[in-house]
Amino acid sequence: MAIKVQRVKLSLWERLFIPTLWNGFKVTLGHFLSFKKSKVYAEKNKDNKFKATLSYPEELWTVPPGFRGAPYLVSDQDAATKCVSCQLCEFVCPPKAIRITPPGEDGEAAHREGAEKMPKEFEIDMLRCIFCGYCEEVCPEEAIYLAKDYYEGYDDEKMRRDYALTGSNREEMIFNKDKLLERGGTHHDRIKKWEKKTADAKAQETFPVGENPKAE
Amino acid sequence: MPDEAIIEEPPAIETIPVKVDGREISVPKLTPDWQGKLVPTTVLQACKHAGIEIPHYCYHPKLPVAGNCRMCLVHVGMPGRPGPDGKPPMNEDGSLKIDPMVLPYERGTPKGVIGCATNLIPGMEIYASSPETKEMREAVLESLLINHPLDCTICDQAGECKLQEYSMEHGQAESQFAEQKVHKPKAVDLGPRIMLDAERCVLCTRCIRFSADIAGDDALGIVNRGSYSTIATFPGAPFDNNYTLNTADICPVGALTSKDFRFQMRVWFLKETNSLCTGCATGCNTVIGSRENKMYRQEPRENDAVNGPWMCDSGRLDYKWIASEKRLKEIRSQNSEARSWEAVIAEIGGKLEGVAAGSMAIIASARQTNEELYLLKKLADKFEAITDSVPRNGEGDHLLVNADKNPNSNGARLIGIAGETLGANLPAIAEGIESGTIKTLIVFGEDVTQHGISETLLEKMDLLIVSDIFPNATTAKAHYLLPGCAYAEKRGTFTNTKGQVQKFMKALDAPGNARAEWEFLHELVENVTGQNGFSTIEGLFNQMATEVDVFKAKELNWAALGDDGVTVEI
Ligand code: SF4
Numbered sequence: 001m002a003i004k005v006q007r008v009k010l011s012l013w014e015r016l017f018i019p020t021l022w023n024g025f026k027v028t029l030g031h032f033l034s035f036k037k038s039k040v041y042a043e044k045n046k047d048n049k050f051k052a053t054l055s056y057p058e059e060l061w062t063v064p065p066g067f068r069g070a071p072y073l074v075s076d077q078d079a080a081t082k083c084v085s086c087q088l089c090e091f092v093c094p095p096k097a098i099r100i101t102p103p104g105e106d107g108e109a110a111h112r113e114g115a116e117k118m119p120k121e122f123e124i125d126m127l128r129c130i131f132c133g134y135c136e137e138v139c140p141e142e143a144i145y146l147a148k149d150y151y152e153g154y155d156d157e158k159m160r161r162d163y164a165l166t167g168s169n170r171e172e173m174i175f176n177k178d179k180l181l182e183r184g185g186t187h188h189d190r191i192k193k194w195e196k197k198t199a200d201a202k203a204q205e206t207f208p209v210g211e212n213p214k215a216e
Numbered sequence: 217m218p219d220e221a222i223i224e225e226p227p228a229i230e231t232i233p234v235k236v237d238g239r240e241i242s243v244p245k246l247t248p249d250w251q252g253k254l255v256p257t258t259v260l261q262a263c264k265h266a267g268i269e270i271p272h273y274c275y276h277p278k279l280p281v282a283g284n285c286r287m288c289l290v291h292v293g294m295p296g297r298p299g300p301d302g303k304p305p306m307n308e309d310g311s312l313k314i315d316p317m318v319l320p321y322e323r324g325t326p327k328g329v330i331g332c333a334t335n336l337i338p339g340m341e342i343y344a345s346s347p348e349t350k351e352m353r354e355a356v357l358e359s360l361l362i363n364h365p366l367d368c369t370i371c372d373q374a375g376e377c378k379l380q381e382y383s384m385e386h387g388q389a390e391s392q393f394a395e396q397k398v399h400k401p402k403a404v405d406l407g408p409r410i411m412l413d414a415e416r417c418v419l420c421t422r423c424i425r426f427s428a429d430i431a432g433d434d435a436l437g438i439v440n441r442g443s444y445s446t447i448a449t450f451p452g453a454p455f456d457n458n459y460t461l462n463t464a465d466i467c468p469v470g471a472l473t474s475k476d477f478r479f480q481m482r483v484w485f486l487k488e489t490n491s492l493c494t495g496c497a498t499g500c501n502t503v504i505g506s507r508e509n510k511m512y513r514q515e516p517r518e519n520d521a522v523n524g525p526w527m528c529d530s531g532r533l534d535y536k537w538i539a540s541e542k543r544l545k546e547i548r549s550q551n552s553e554a555r556s557w558e559a560v561i562a563e564i565g566g567k568l569e570g571v572a573a574g575s576m577a578i579i580a581s582a583r584q585t586n587e588e589l590y591l592l593k594k595l596a597d598k599f600e601a602i603t604d605s606v607p608r609n610g611e612g613d614h615l616l617v618n619a620d621k622n623p624n625s626n627g628a629r630l631i632g633i634a635g636e637t638l639g640a641n642l643p644a645i646a647e648g649i650e651s652g653t654i655k656t657l658i659v660f661g662e663d664v665t666q667h668g669i670s671e672t673l674l675e676k677m678d679l680l681i682v683s684d685i686f687p688n689a690t691t692a693k694a695h696y697l698l699p700g701c702a703y704a705e706k707r708g709t710f711t712n713t714k715g716q717v718q719k720f721m722k723a724l725d726a727p728g729n730a731r732a733e734w735e736f737l738h739e740l741v742e743n744v745t746g747q748n749g750f751s752t753i754e755g756l757f758n759q760m761a762t763e764v765d766v767f768k769a770k771e772l773n774w775a776a777l778g779d780d781g782v783t784v785e786i
């Protein structure tokens with residue numbers, strides 16, 4: 001059953017809206033004038049150096065710790081692409097921002113012996129990405145991270161997480177594999193599982209991994 | 217005496233009472249084995265009757281039972297051994313006494329049986345979901361995973377891997393195995409179409425049994441011992457029979473994978489569409505895996521009336537041409553401005569109006585669907601045209617491959633486009649063109665210059681209407697060229713060599729301006745004959761089923777075809 005909503009009848013004074021707007025401005029102005037007296041300001045201005053503005057981009061914003069940043073691909077310390085094109089991130093990505101082209105049977109050999117494959121192309125549409133971090137969470141290879149150290153002189157404290165993704169058209173905002181790898185930088189992999197597997201296999205003197213013993 | 221119909225009782229199926237998870241059910245005493253021979257029903261099959269799936273690797277309903285993986289272990293209760301009086305132990309109330317099985321030397325420990333190879337005993341109790349059974353499964357999975365590489369990120373089987381599935385469902389998260397895993401050969405080239413990763417193999421021997429018993433090529437075996445056991449081919453004998461890819465299908469893990477599909481796409485992205493193989497007249501049932509209008513693979517779909525669960529490699533890999541750049545994508549009309557489907561069909565309709573009865577010939581490929589042939593037959597009837605198809609013969613084999621390489625020769629015969637011998641009318645058609653009695657020619661899906669109707673003859677035509685999917689010498693001469701669809705791009709039915717009428721569904725969109733033949737043919741027929749047909753494939757099929765005698769005899773309709781199809785008299 002439909003409910004009939006009774007409309008309030010407005011007087012001419014109320015219908016002008018200008019007085020309502022003025023009331024709103026009064027609140028804003030009140031906050032503006034009282035900010036310097038507030039606790040927040042006192043907290044931020046403890047050392048008397050607080051500035052409410054930033055000379056961006058010369059000065060960069062120190063992002064709060066909870067800020068996630070944008071997803072990039074990382075390489076390991078031997079500059080090998082870590083991603084093995086398992087496409088789990090592509091599957092999990094809620095807005096379908098990731099698009100991976102698998103290598104196929106005769107794609108380029110993986111950078112790491114034993115890993116068998118890596119993506120032919122890997123694109124993230126940064127306009128679609130909602131920076132949720134699911135890709136980082138799902139990745140079984142620790143190959144994708146949301147904006148870790150991609151610049152020289154990485155400093156965890158001031159770590160610049162990427163909040164300034166800019167481009168002048170849509171195509172520019174689709175980051176390809178090279179760009180993602182360049183921005184992702186190096187990940188200091190402590191496990192190196194493929195290297196370990198290959199070394200173990202070789203040590204066992206079985207057929208060498210990575211070589212295909214062809215059927216004669 | 218009153219005229220009473222004598223209803224014959226079907227022979228009673230002998231059943232056995234068993235208890236599955238405390239529920240009393242009766243199951244047939246005998247069940248067909250992989251060859252169709254009746255053998256005693258097993259514990260695994262009884263559980264299936266009860267709606268409970270027992271996990272299994274080596275068991276496959278269409279292969280001999282091997283019983284080597286132990287995944288199907290279940291805890292059961294059995295009647296006791298008969299005493300000196302010849303009677304089994306009884307409960308006080310007079311019912312049979314059932315004891316849960318225990319190890320003979322350790323009576324506190326439950327003993328499991330393998331469900332796939334243990335025959336039912338009347339009164340047996342199967343504890344399919346008991347904690348004891350659960351523990352057995354956990355132990356088996358842990359042992360199978362001892363040397364497993366856990367390559368899931370780079371393994372093509374991931375997403376349809378029984379090891380993954382059972383580990384999630386029946387396994388445990390932790391392993392007690394702290395030692396180093398045994399490494400085995402990886403990425404081994406077993407044959408031209410199959411890749412082996414020996415580390416992932418669970419040694420179920422399905423692949424060995426398939427090759428030896430079904431394909432008849434005893435090509436695979438296990439070499440080495442213990443944890444080094446490895447699937448291998450004989451030295452110098454590659455695994456290259458025409459059925460090798462079936463082993464990749466039945467391999468429950470990612471040990472055997474298809475080279476054609478290797479690293480192409482993850483299976484969870486693939487949209488599955490029921491289809492048919494068009495490689496020969498057998499018409500193996502298939503499932504097409506596609507993503508975003510690209511076909512990635514074709515796998516057999518089980519249909520006991522046609523192909524069982526198998527298909528041949530050559531048919532399976534015969535799909536690359538669908539994505540070819542050479543495909544015909546645009547309508548072409550000589551000496552005419554019409555470019556849109558609507559305009560061209562209307563124009564052809566207009567031209568056909570002036571065609572005299574008996575001056576037309578129609579050559580329709582036996583690779584067209586029943587519906588398309590039926591519509592062409594309608595045109596032929598209207599103009600008293602002479603019709604035929606083109607035979608396509610090759611070699612058959614002992615298992616599935618048929619010597620007739622047309623998927624729908626029987627359709628062409630039943631609908632009346634061709635006679636018993638396909639191509640018998642072709643010389644008459646060539647003669648008719650030569651002598652000038654045939655002035656209009658409609659060709660669907662064939663290059664007739666290869667079949668006795670030369671280009672010079674084609675040049676003599678007043679009206680030459682051609683539909684095809686690839687350019688050839690005939691399409692080059694066409695006055696109207698209508699680009700058609702590959703089987704994966706349309707719906708329709710074929711009648712296979714045994715008379716099985718079966719349908720296939722649309723998986724992909726057609727390239728460019730190409731259109732399903734039945735769609736534009738239906739419009740054309742309506743333009744010409746003024747008959748009110750149906751504008752859906754379902755309606756069209758149902759209409760055909762009322763007009764073609766053998767289809768009528770079976771009261772066919774689209775919905776009743778189901779996934780498996782219906783056999784008609786041929
Ligand atoms: S952060 Fe979220 S939205 Fe962005 S690519 Fe990763 S999964 Fe997709």
Ligand code: SF4
Nearest residue numbers: 083084086087089139
């Ligand atoms: S980034 Fe990680 S999750 Fe995504 S494809 Fe590569 S390995 Fe898989």
Ligand code: SF4
Nearest residue numbers: 367368371374377470
């Ligand atoms: S066989 Fe299954 S469990 Fe093993 S690596 Fe492949 S997908 Fe993973």
Ligand code: SF4
Nearest residue numbers: 417418420421423467
């Ligand atoms: S390769 Fe596959 S089918 Fe063959 S024994 Fe190993 S797991 Fe079984």
Ligand code: FES
Nearest residue numbers: 272274285286332
């Ligand atoms: S399925 Fe029964 S032992 Fe393998």
